[in-house]
Amino acid sequence: MAVKKTKFVVGNWKMSPVSPLEAKKIAISIKKCASVLSKVTTVFAPPSIYLPLISRLCAKGEVKLSSQNVSIFKDGAHTGEVNAEMLKNSGVSFCIVGHSERRALGETDAQVSEKVNLLLENGIRPVICVGEGEHDHQGVYLEFLQNEIKNSLKGVTKKNASDIIIAYEPIWAVGAKEPMQNSDIHETTLFIKKVLTDIFGQEMAFSIPILYGGSVNMRNAKDIVMMGQVDGLLVGRESLNPIGFNSMLKEINSI
Numbered sequence: 001m002a003v004k005k006t007k008f009v010v011g012n013w014k015m016s017p018v019s020p021l022e023a024k025k026i027a028i029s030i031k032k033c034a035s036v037l038s039k040v041t042t043v044f045a046p047p048s049i050y051l052p053l054i055s056r057l058c059a060k061g062e063v064k065l066s067s068q069n070v071s072i073f074k075d076g077a078h079t080g081e082v083n084a085e086m087l088k089n090s091g092v093s094f095c096i097v098g099h100s101e102r103r104a105l106g107e108t109d110a111q112v113s114e115k116v117n118l119l120l121e122n123g124i125r126p127v128i129c130v131g132e133g134e135h136d137h138q139g140v141y142l143e144f145l146q147n148e149i150k151n152s153l154k155g156v157t158k159k160n161a162s163d164i165i166i167a168y169e170p171i172w173a174v175g176a177k178e179p180m181q182n183s184d185i186h187e188t189t190l191f192i193k194k195v196l197t198d199i200f201g202q203e204m205a206f207s208i209p210i211l212y213g214g215s216v217n218m219r220n221a222k223d224i225v226m227m228g229q230v231d232g233l234l235v236g237r238e239s240l241n242p243i244g245f246n247s248m249l250k251e252i253n254s255i
């Protein structure tokens with residue numbers, strides 16, 4: 001009987017690597033490791049130009065495919081845009097939405113929610129990024145997070161909420177030297193569950209996976225998942241290093 005995969009590890013390649021050949025090398029090495037793990041769902045989020053290439057390499061589904069973005073438009077004449085239906089028809093089953101690097105370019109909560117709803121209509125699981133720019137000890141960041149989550153999930157019904165994934169990425173920990181402290185990750189995750197409970201009710205809220213992202217590497221990954229009590233990781237830099245990423249996958253699989 002197949003063991004239920006319980007943890008997600010999503011590699012956000014951002015705007016790397018610079019050639020299809022390098023992308024292929026990274027994907028092949030990680031696919032080999034990921035295909036024998038029973039408790040981790042491994043997801044690649046390469047730059048969109050490599051999606052068809054990586055989709056062919058992972059045709060058996062050993063590694064799932066994610067886009068890093070999707071158009072806000074359902075269809076029509078929109079130069080340079082890629083819509084949710086195209087992603088679905090190209091073998092993509094996850095899509096990162098509302099990453100802080102896109103929010104920094106002007107993406108709003110309202111746009112994030114429109115994208116989330118279009119993805120859900122097309123059977124693609126949105127990995128919705130949320131996170132505060134500054135972490136204070138008076139709890140101001142909690143109010144920010146609550147608003148960001150509620151606004152980014154506008155229009156999502158209880159019925160399709162089971163397909164969403166939340167990625168908590170405190171912006172100050174993205175591309176930094178150190179991740180957030182494990183106890184703080186745990187505390188914030190509980191808060192996110194409370195906000196999700198307000199929206200969808202407790203049973204649904206507790207079934208929605210919550211990932212952590214921000215300076216995760218092969219040395220800290222297992223502790224973050226265990227002590228931070230998250231359902232997986234959204235990984236930037238270390239996802240382009242097959243040795244580090246494979247080691248991380250094995251560690252998470254051993255939990």
Ligand code: 13P
Nearest residue numbers: 012174175214215236237
């Ligand atoms: P780093 O792991 O490089 O800090 O990036 C995190 C991230 O933004 C993943 O989406």
